[in-house]
Amino acid sequence: MTNKFPRIEEPSLRADAARNRERILAAAEEVFLERGSDASLDDIAKRAKVGIGTLYRRFPTREALLAAANDERLMALANASRRRDHKLQPADSVRAFVSDLVAHACHYRGLAAALGAVLKSGTPGCHASGEEVRRLLERAQNAGAVRKDVSFEDLVCMVVAISLSVEQGSTTKPRIAHLTDLFLDGISVR
Incomplete structure (x- = not known):
């Protein structure tokens, strides 16, 4: 079945930036499941093995x-x-x-x-x-x-x-x- 909602194309990311984004999302999923959506963003950055600045560059809020x-x-x-x-x-x-x-x-x-x-x-x-x-x-x-x-x-x-x-x-x-x-x-x- 085809997707009825077209994906909005995001700007291409450098390979390292794309990897960081995916690591942040994977870590966020784990931490949110463990502690809820108000879990520390610092903890998410640490679990993703990125700096907090990298997290905020990708996800400002x-x-x-x-x-x-x-x-x-x-x-x-x-x-x-x-x-x-x-x-x-x-x-x-x-x-x-x-x-x-x-x-x-x-x-x-x-x-x-x-x-x-x-x-x-x-x-x-x-x-x-x-x-x-x-x-x-x-x-x-x-x-x-x-x-x-x-x-x-x-x-x-x-x-x-x-x-x-x-x-x-x-x-x-x-x-x-x-x-x-x-x-x-x-x-x-x-």
């Missing part, structure tokens, strides 16, 4: 690093949504993608709180996921299945709220579908 570390997963979510879209009614497509995004936001501790900024970062996967949410929402609104006053930001807030609830232990992962259903039922046209 924590959100930029989080976005890059999650880029491929977010691209995969958007592409999976596109592949199943023709099989689902518009409201069910929104429900499925929102559920996937909530599960993704629980990938490591602290990601949920940064999800809104991450989705706005402009990496290819973040862009594709944001565009997919907007496309699905518009499709459901045009079909009369979702209220017209519901926005992209509303859906992101809901994803963050459910994800934070799961992360903080007040909700179990099996309840994700239930909470997602409650929210989506609330925005449905009756």
Whole structure:
């Protein structure tokens, strides 16, 4: 299946710079999984065996690093949504993608709180996921299945709220579908 979301070409990096970038991303994934998304960027640089300046040259903010570390997963979510879209009614497509995004936001501790900024970062996967949410929402609104006053930001807030609830232990992962259903039922046209 072809990728429905074209990758934005990044400027070519020197071989050593590309290796450093990959080492930083691999180290970030490990450290974020171990300690959460608020883990020390110094620790990530040390694990990647690069200086902190090298990390900041590649990723000037924590959100930029989080976005890059999650880029491929977010691209995969958007592409999976596109592949199943023709099989689902518009409201069910929104429900499925929102559920996937909530599960993704629980990938490591602290990601949920940064999800809104991450989705706005402009990496290819973040862009594709944001565009997919907007496309699905518009499709459901045009079909009369979702209220017209519901926005992209509303859906992101809901994803963050459910994800934070799961992360903080007040909700179990099996309840994700239930909470997602409650929210989506609330925005449905009756």
